[in-house]
Amino acid sequence: MDILPILSTLRRHKITALLLVLEIALTCAIVCNAVFLINQRLERMKMASGVAEHELVQIQAFGIGDTADAKAHAQEDLTALRQIPGVKSVALVNQVPFTNSSWNTSVKLDPKQNQATLNATQYFGENLLQTFGTRLVAGRDFAPDEYLDMRLVARDEKLAKKVVSVIITRDLGQKLWPGQSALGKTLYLGGDPMRVVGVVAGLIRPSLFGGDATAQWSMVFPLRMDSDNASRYVIRTAPQDRERVLAAAAATLRKNDPHRIILEKKTLDDIRADFFQDDRAMAGLLAGVCIALLVVTALGIVGLGSFWVAQRRRTIGVRRALGATRGSILRYFQTENFLLATIGIALGMVLAYGINLFLMLHYELPRLPAYYFPIGAIALWLIGQVAVLGPAMRAAAVPPVVATRSV
Amino acid sequence: MFAYYLDLALRSLRRSPVLTGMMVLAIGLGIGASMTMLTVLHVMTRDPLPELSAQLYYPHLDPLPANYPARSEWGDPSDNFTWPDAMALLEAHRADQQAAMAGGRVLAWPVQAGRMPFRIGGRYATAGFFDLFGLRFEQGRGWTAADDEARARLVVLSHALAMQLFGRTDVVGRTVRLGDARFQVGGVTADWAPQPQFYADASGRGNYGESDRFFLPLATALDLDLSVSGNQASWKEGGKTSGNYTWLQVWVRLKNAAQARAYRQFLIDYSASQQKLGRFERPPANAALYPMMDWLAHQKLVPNDLRLQLWLALGFLVVCLVNIVALLLAKFLRRSGEVSVRRALGARRRDIFLQFGVESALVGSLGGLLGVAIAQAGLWSVRQRPDSYAHVARMDLSMLALTVLLAIAGSLLAGMLPAWRASRVAPALQLKAQ
Numbered sequence: 001m002d003i004l005p006i007l008s009t010l011r012r013h014k015i016t017a018l019l020l021v022l023e024i025a026l027t028c029a030i031v032c033n034a035v036f037l038i039n040q041r042l043e044r045m046k047m048a049s050g051v052a053e054h055e056l057v058q059i060q061a062f063g064i065g066d067t068a069d070a071k072a073h074a075q076e077d078l079t080a081l082r083q084i085p086g087v088k089s090v091a092l093v094n095q096v097p098f099t100n101s102s103w104n105t106s107v108k109l110d111p112k113q114n115q116a117t118l119n120a121t122q123y124f125g126e127n128l129l130q131t132f133g134t135r136l137v138a139g140r141d142f143a144p145d146e147y148l149d150m151r152l153v154a155r156d157e158k159l160a161k162k163v164v165s166v167i168i169t170r171d172l173g174q175k176l177w178p179g180q181s182a183l184g185k186t187l188y189l190g191g192d193p194m195r196v197v198g199v200v201a202g203l204i205r206p207s208l209f210g211g212d213a214t215a216q217w218s219m220v221f222p223l224r225m226d227s228d229n230a231s232r233y234v235i236r237t238a239p240q241d242r243e244r245v246l247a248a249a250a251a252t253l254r255k256n257d258p259h260r261i262i263l264e265k266k267t268l269d270d271i272r273a274d275f276f277q278d279d280r281a282m283a284g285l286l287a288g289v290c291i292a293l294l295v296v297t298a299l300g301i302v303g304l305g306s307f308w309v310a311q312r313r314r315t316i317g318v319r320r321a322l323g324a325t326r327g328s329i330l331r332y333f334q335t336e337n338f339l340l341a342t343i344g345i346a347l348g349m350v351l352a353y354g355i356n357l358f359l360m361l362h363y364e365l366p367r368l369p370a371y372y373f374p375i376g377a378i379a380l381w382l383i384g385q386v387a388v389l390g391p392a393m394r395a396a397a398v399p400p401v402v403a404t405r406s407v
Numbered sequence: 408m409f410a411y412y413l414d415l416a417l418r419s420l421r422r423s424p425v426l427t428g429m430m431v432l433a434i435g436l437g438i439g440a441s442m443t444m445l446t447v448l449h450v451m452t453r454d455p456l457p458e459l460s461a462q463l464y465y466p467h468l469d470p471l472p473a474n475y476p477a478r479s480e481w482g483d484p485s486d487n488f489t490w491p492d493a494m495a496l497l498e499a500h501r502a503d504q505q506a507a508m509a510g511g512r513v514l515a516w517p518v519q520a521g522r523m524p525f526r527i528g529g530r531y532a533t534a535g536f537f538d539l540f541g542l543r544f545e546q547g548r549g550w551t552a553a554d555d556e557a558r559a560r561l562v563v564l565s566h567a568l569a570m571q572l573f574g575r576t577d578v579v580g581r582t583v584r585l586g587d588a589r590f591q592v593g594g595v596t597a598d599w600a601p602q603p604q605f606y607a608d609a610s611g612r613g614n615y616g617e618s619d620r621f622f623l624p625l626a627t628a629l630d631l632d633l634s635v636s637g638n639q640a641s642w643k644e645g646g647k648t649s650g651n652y653t654w655l656q657v658w659v660r661l662k663n664a665a666q667a668r669a670y671r672q673f674l675i676d677y678s679a680s681q682q683k684l685g686r687f688e689r690p691p692a693n694a695a696l697y698p699m700m701d702w703l704a705h706q707k708l709v710p711n712d713l714r715l716q717l718w719l720a721l722g723f724l725v726v727c728l729v730n731i732v733a734l735l736l737a738k739f740l741r742r743s744g745e746v747s748v749r750r751a752l753g754a755r756r757r758d759i760f761l762q763f764g765v766e767s768a769l770v771g772s773l774g775g776l777l778g779v780a781i782a783q784a785g786l787w788s789v790r791q792r793p794d795s796y797a798h799v800a801r802m803d804l805s806m807l808a809l810t811v812l813l814a815i816a817g818s819l820l821a822g823m824l825p826a827w828r829a830s831r832v833a834p835a836l837q838l839k840a841q
Contacts, residue, residue, distance in 0.1 A: 015828070016740075019733035026726045034719065062514075114474045261514075261523060281792050282712055289719055292436050293726060299429045300730040306426070307737035363711050 006336045013308070017340060020304055024344025024380055027297045029351035032376035033359065034286045036368050041283040045276045047215060049097050050169070050202030052133025054239045055088070056268035057246045058096050061253050062261045063227045070228035071149060077256055081233065084248045086241040091132075091234050092225045093125030094150075095206045097268070098275035099232075102206040107219075108188040109176060120172055120217040121205040124150055126224045129167070129200065131236050137170060139183045139198035142222040150223045150230075160192070163221060167198035171216035194221075231263070242267045294379070298387040301337065305391030309333070309398075316395055317402030326396040333392035334385060341384040345377045352376065408758075409765065416766035419742075427770065430734050434774025434818055437727025439781025441720040442810045446782065447789055447800045448717055451615075451709050454700065455601035459541055462660045464502075464667060465702040466674050468492050469693035470650065470686065472642055484640035485693075486609055486706070487653035490629075492681075497533060501673045502659035502666075504539040507625060508532035509655050510607050510636045515621070516584040517572050524584075527568065528636065529621035531628035537563070537596070539660055540606070547579035547594030550624055558630045561623065562590035566598045568620040588631050590623060605699060606658055608637025609706040625655075650686055671696040728821050731770070735825040739763050743832045750834035759830040767822020768815060775814025782810055 010017045063073065074092050081090045095102050103124075106116030126147050129136065146165060153160045166187070173182025173196070182196045203218040210217075233253070237245045250265050266274075273280075309316075316329055356368040420427040454460050469485045470492060488496075493507040509531050516524040530536070537549040546569075550561045562583060569576045569592075572583060576595045583590055600618030607614055628635075629647060641652040661667045671694075678691035697705060739746075746759055782802065789800045802810075 015824070016733055016736050019729055019736065023726055023729045023733065026722065026729065030719070030722045030726070037715075261525075263526075278712070282716075285716065286719070289440065289723055292440070293723055296433050296436060296723075296727055296730055299433060300733055303426055303429055303734045304737050307734075307741055311741055359715075363715060 003335060003339065006332065006339060009312075010336070010339075016304060020300065020340055021344040021347065023297055023300055024341055024384070025347035025351055027293050028345050028348025028376045028380050029355055030293060031290050031379060032348070032352040032372050033355050033368065034290045035375065036356075036372050037365075038283045038286045038290075040365070041279040041286075044212065045279050045283075047204065047212070048202055049204040049272070050132075050134050050200065050216070051097055051204075051268070052236060053268045053272060055133060055236050055242075056131075057235050057237065057242050057249070057266065058099075058268060058271065059233045059235070059246065059249050059253060059265045060231050060263040061227075061233065062231050062263060063257055063259070070226040071151065071224075073257070074226040074230075077227065077233065077253060080252045080256055081235060081249055084235075084245055084252060086237050086245050087235055087249075088238075089127065089131040089236040091125045091127045091130075092227070092230050093123065093128050093131075093232050093234055094225055094230050095121070095123060096232050096234060096271070097204045097206055098271045100207045100275065104205075104210075105189055107176070111188045111191045111193070113188075118175065118214070118217060119210060120168075120214075120219050123203065123218060123220040124223040124225055125230065125234075128220060128234075131234050132203070133236060134203050135201040136167075137199050137201050138181065139167070139196070141167070141198060146222040147224045148222065150225050151228065153223060154229070163223065164193065164195055165197040165222060166194040167200060167220040168196055169200055169203050169216045169218050171202065172218065173199055175217065194219075294383055297380075298383050301384055301387035302390060305333065305337070305388045306394070309391045309395040312395070313398055313402055316398045317400055317404075320398065320400035321403040329398070330392050330396040333388055333395055337384045337388040337392075338381070341381050345380055348376065348380070349373050408761075412762045412765040413769070415762060416769045419766055420769065423738075426734065426738070430731055430770050431773045431777055433727045433730050433734075434771060434814060435777025435781050437724040438775060438778025438810060438814045438817065439785055441717075441724040442778060442782040442802075442806070442813070443785030443789065444713070444717040444720040445809075446786060446802050446806050448709065448713060449806055450800055451603070451713070452703075453602075455603055455605045455703075456540065456699070459660070460699045462662060463539075463699040464659050464661055464670065465697045465699065466496060466657055466659060466670070467693075467695040467697060468674065468678060468687075469689045470653070470681070471689060473688040475642060484638070484642070484653045487638065487640070488655040488657050489650050489653050490648045490655065491650045493655045493657050495677065496657055496659075496674075497535075499673065499677070501670055502661055504535055504660035505658065506533045506535040506539045507655050507657045508536060508606065509625065509628070510619075511628060511633050512636055513585045513621075513633055515568065515572060518581075518583070527620040528617060529623070530619045531625045531633065531635075532622055533625050536622065539658060540599075540601075542599050543597045545576055545595045545597050547592070549622070550593055555624050555626050558627045559624060560588060560590045560627060561593040563594045563596060563622040564592055565596055565618070565620045567618075569595045585621065585623070586631070586633060596622075603703065603708055605703055606656060608656060609708075610638040667696060667698075724817070728817055731818060731821040732824055735763075735767060735770070735822055736828060739825045739829040740832075742829070746829055746832040747834055750832065756830040759832070760826050763826035763829050764819065764822055767818050767826060771815045771818025771822070772811075774818060775811045778814050779807065779810050 063070070078090050078092060081087060103122045104119050105122055107118055107120050109117050129141055142165065148159065148163060153163060168182060170182075173185075176182065176187060177185055182199050185196050186193050187196065188194070200220075202216050203220070204215050205218050208215055233249065235245060235249055246265050246267065250262055253262065254260060319329065352368065352373065356365070359365045360367060456463070467485065468488065470489055471485050475484075488507065497505055497507055510528060511531050512526055512528050514524040515527050534550050534552045534555050536542075537544070545566060547563075549563055550559060554561055562585065564572070564578070564583070566576055569578055573581070578592050579594060581592050583592055598618065602615055604614035604617060635647075635654055637654070639652070639654040641649070643649070643651040645651055647654060659670065661670055674694035674696060675691045678687055678694040681687040682691055749759065786800050786802060
């Protein structure tokens with residue numbers, strides 16, 4: 001196909017052609033970046049938790065009134081919950097992944113350090129790792145006689161010094177001691193030394209205010225909670241039993257203590273879905289804008305194409321009369337669109353890169369990977385060809401006899 | 408003449424209904440999307456207390472140790488006050504109206520036996536709170552500084568909580584159980600819900616859609632060790648009354664710039680005196696006094712996501728406008744023949760420009776109307792979203808006017824170039840060419 005005649009025609013519609021190129025460029029740039037943002041959100045939603053998500057349910061229950069026998073109370077609850085058919089494991093814990101409420105503390109590698117090395121989250125609760133289904137990759141879990149009562153530890157500093165073991169995640173170990181095994185190492189909370197007795201593959205922190213890079217910085221301590229200082233009962237069961245167990249567990253807890261407020265009972269899958277709902281909403285919004293943009297651009301191409309075809313009706317007739325086939329008229333308009341789209345896409349790439357630089361500067365986004373550029377290019381080429389097809393077919397249908405008619 | 412042009416425009420648009428529809432749709436989508444985002448941003452950055460905001464200030468002291476890490480994602484602990492500093496500022500009485508406060512959540516017990524208690528949020532504050540922010544009492548009154556001193560078991564209920572607990576609001580003197588303690592009701596305020604909740608700790612991210620349901624003396628809350636919500640930070644051992652535990656907010660009302668200058672100096676002098684005592688390690692010049700709106704900006708209540716969405720919406724609007732320019736240009740130039748005839752018959756360039764300008768404006772107005780509808784649908788979908796600010800996203804009259812204005816201005820601007828091009832068409836040449 002000879003493109004010179006196309007170029008010379010376009011030169012007669014400079015402004016209009018330029019505007020179309022500009023529109024394609026802007027659309028290409030925005031779509032590239034938006035798709036990138038959507039992917040970032042989707043990736044974030046896949047974040048690993050390190051717990052058996054599909055098997056866990058959580059009930060948050062607040063006891064009210066007398067708290068003197070909170071320990072006995074909690075043990076009664078746990079025993080009753082374990083008797084529900086289908087329950088594999090139960091724990092009363094201080095915090096649960098994806099609930100946005102967390103206990104955190106500074107960690108030092110040397111007690112004399114002025115500034116803490118980092119800030120990590122603290123999981124407490126007897127039987128926590130077995131219930132969560134968190135996989136141990138080195139060392140050991142806490143022994144049953146290692147657990148101390150949180151209630152006593154919080155009041156008695158001497159007793160607090162007896163909490164000396166901690167289980168940490170592999171990520172936290174790598175951050176604290178890069179390239180070494182964390183097992184057997186000592187870290188300090190305030191001035192108190194803790195020996196790492198076990199390492200788990202992963203355990204996400206309940207809230208990600210510290211940034212996604214710190215998501216796996218978690219520590220587990222051998223502390224037993226009671227109904228006064230913890231409210232989250234976590235139950236592990238088969239995926240298909242979750243709803244039934246949840247209902248039965250709520251009834252059991254209420255029966256054990258009628259003066260109790262059940263704040264929340266949910267499966268961990270639901271809790272996770274809630275946690276990432278902002279990301280899902282944002283991804284949906286971006287996808288919506290992308291589609292709207294492509295639709296508007298396609299409408300623009302259809303509109304301009306129709307105008308040009310109507311305007312050149314006589315010329316097309318002349319060409320047909322001089323022997324041009326329908327196919328060559330069709331290809332003429334397709335090639336014209338392809339040319340415009342290519343110029344627009346080239347400009348769009350530069351613009352996409354610029355927008356990405358701006359976003360990197362102001363919103364701490366990573367660099368746009370190179371493979372997004374061809375995605376944007378192909379999308380716009382396709383849309384351009386589809387959009388121009390209608391007007392081009394109408395052009396091809398112009399009969400040669402038009403050439404002989406006066407206006 | 409205008410009516411004639413309008414008629415011409417209507418005829419022209421009716422001749423190609425599909426294309427007109429496309430242009431209107433493009434403007435409508437662009438305007439709708441950007442106005443949705445602009446409205447959300449407008450709602451989030453508006454003045455929560457217009458009648459008093461010019462006089463309200465948030466003091467800032469920096470009691471942190473010299474080697475404390477710089478502001479992190481966990482927030483700056485010096486945004487809040489330690490107990491000794493807050494009390495020192497209040498006791499100096501450098502502002503006519505002032506109060507220290509903290510947010511908290513407690514269990515509230517309905518008076519009817521057998522009904523379950525429920526958790527509510529409220530404010531622990533010093534006596535000046537009600538005057539400072541201009542709360543209106545429906546019944547009774549607030550408490551006095553003497554009550555603060557005596558750690559009185561007094562509570563002020565919001566209208567909503569009084570109705571919820573008692574089913575009525577004339578409840579002054581009655582007793583209500585909050586947490587494990589009993590309080591005497593001293594007053595009932597009219598419902599008061601500034602959005603964002605500017606006076607609260609920044610970690611609440613503006614607490615959009617929330618309001619305080621009860622108020623009780625700060626010292627009483629401290630006495631009973633009631634739970635405090637919001638960011639709390641300490642850098643040495645010591646409890647809530649120690650000088651290295653920040654958890655309070657302090658607000659003052661100053662009448663004019665001179666008072667504000669004097670207060671700022673007072674903060675610096677106070678910091679210097681604390682530095683001499685060895686309590687503060689950082690330079691006294693770190694002390695500052697923020698006007699209310701500056702403080703809100705400083706707290707960065709607008710999430711990054713939202714700004715990103717605004718940029719996206721504006722980008723979208725630009726694409727839609729470019730699209731309109733191209734379509735109008737093609738449409739107008741297609742009518743070169745008609746223009747030639749009109750010009751040959753004596754129409755001036757101005758007339759042609761005006762005629763096509765009217766047609767652009769018509770397309771713009773229709774697009775604007777569609778844009779308003781789309782923006783309403785967009786805001787409705789924002790309100791279905793989980794974000795805390797979402798359900799305050801509503802368009803007020805000024806935003807509505809801005810939407811229509813933006814649509815017309817946008818399409819007028821977009822129509823300018825095509826109309827100008829059309830007006831350059833030579834009178835008879837076109838006739839000859841065809």
